Amino acid sequence: MCAAAAEAPSGRAPKRPWWAELGSVLPRSVATAVRATRSREGDGLPPLSANPLAWATVAVDELTVSAAYLLSRRSAEQVSAQAVADAAEAVERLRAAGVVDDPRRAHPVPPAPTDVRVTRRRRAGIDFEHLSFASPYRPPVELPGEDRWSSGEANHRTHAYLLRHGDRPRPWAVVLHGHRMGEPRDLRLLGSKRLQHELGVDVAHLVLPMHGPRGRGGGHPFPGVDPITNLLGMAQGVSDARTLLAWLRLSERLPIGVFGVSLGGHVAGLLAGLDDGLACVVAGVPTSDLSTMLADTMRSRWGEETVAASHVLDPDSRVLSRLVSPLTFPPLLARDRLFIYAAVGDRLVTPQQALALWHHWDRPQILWLQGGHILNNLGASRRFVVEAFSAGGVRAG
DSSP: OOOOOOOOOTTTSOOOOHHHHHHTHHHHHHHHHHHHTSOOTTSSOOOOOOSHHHHHHHHHHHHHHHHHHHHHTTTSOOOOHHHHHHHHHHHHHHHHTTTTTOGGGGSOOOOOOOSOEEEEEEETTEEEEEEEEEOOOOOSSOOTTHHHHTTOGGGGEEEEEEEOOOSSOOOEEEEEOOTTOOSTTHHHHTTHHHHHHHHOOEEEEEOOTTSGGGSTTOOOOSSSSOHHHHHHHHHHHHHHHHHHHHHHTTSOOOOEEEEEETHHHHHHHHHHTTOTTOSEEEEESOOSOHHHHHHHHHHHHHOHHHHHHHTTTSHHHHHHHHHTOGGGSOOSSOGGGEEEEEETTOSSSOHHHHHHHHHHTTSOEEEEESSOSSTTSSHHHHHHHHHHHHHTTOSOO
8 A cells, every 4th residue: 555665865865856766767667567577486476467557556656666755855864874883782782681582572562551542533434433542662672762763752652543333342353554654544545444344343443653643743754764763663563553452352352353554564464473362464565574675675776885875784784673574473373364465566665575474474375466566455455355354253253
């Protein structure tokens, strides 16, 4: 749906004039589509169909990345010597605390939610309940740059949008949005009304850190090129999701499934390795490792020099990325309760991110969409999510 790729670091990507950047969209899209139509034996990635619609969705992805670059190149976060030093210091502190050797220490079970509020709202023609509670997340050790992350008061409160039938306890579908989302309109954009009515379930949309009402008032871009920000953002997202799950389980222990798209797919992948009580997990066009995702996005557009200058593949950045990567944690769910859909022509997170997760999960059911990252949350993927939840037992009896 929305990209999980971060904006290019403004001082590192080429300073192209706007017309040159936009002019590169079409040739870059065609070159990518031509490469993707070639069969790739053995890696599990099917070729891209040679049809105009599939190629057009690749071009939409490329245009999105170029537009983000042009809009953010003057204000996007710089990779400073201090940021590199902070990453090294963070790794040293985490290693001393045993977190690097045991990444689960980065994700302790959060306490029960406190200061819980539920109000009724109506937006975009949809009636829903607005749940909020104090975010319990605290990093396992004090990290450099943590004060910058926590300076925005809005991010200290977790929000979720609930669709409930209201007649009796029902199974829950937890939905995790993509980058630049987190507003009530997601209830329509991500197909939640369909989940509610076709499966007879209640639906909870979690707002991820620094998104929606949590992103107002400043703070670092998340995700971005700062590995400490990415660590804090992902770890807080997982902690808040587990707190929401605890709240949902306070009454009836009915099945709960999780569906995440893009950035939310990354958090869903982490939950599959941290919560053994879930009925199923569906990861849609997911990221699975932020360091390699950022490197691939930069490399394909601005070359290896930009990747090196961004420091996203530095050893310390790789360590921090590993602590919040689904690839670090073996899944706690059986393979038939895990599902992935991905896009063959994805130009924002690249299909290799989904492939890595697919292999890590021992090749569960996967749907390959013919197209790109942006225009994917439509007919085929929505049917796939409904069928996955039904197969996982997340449906009303």
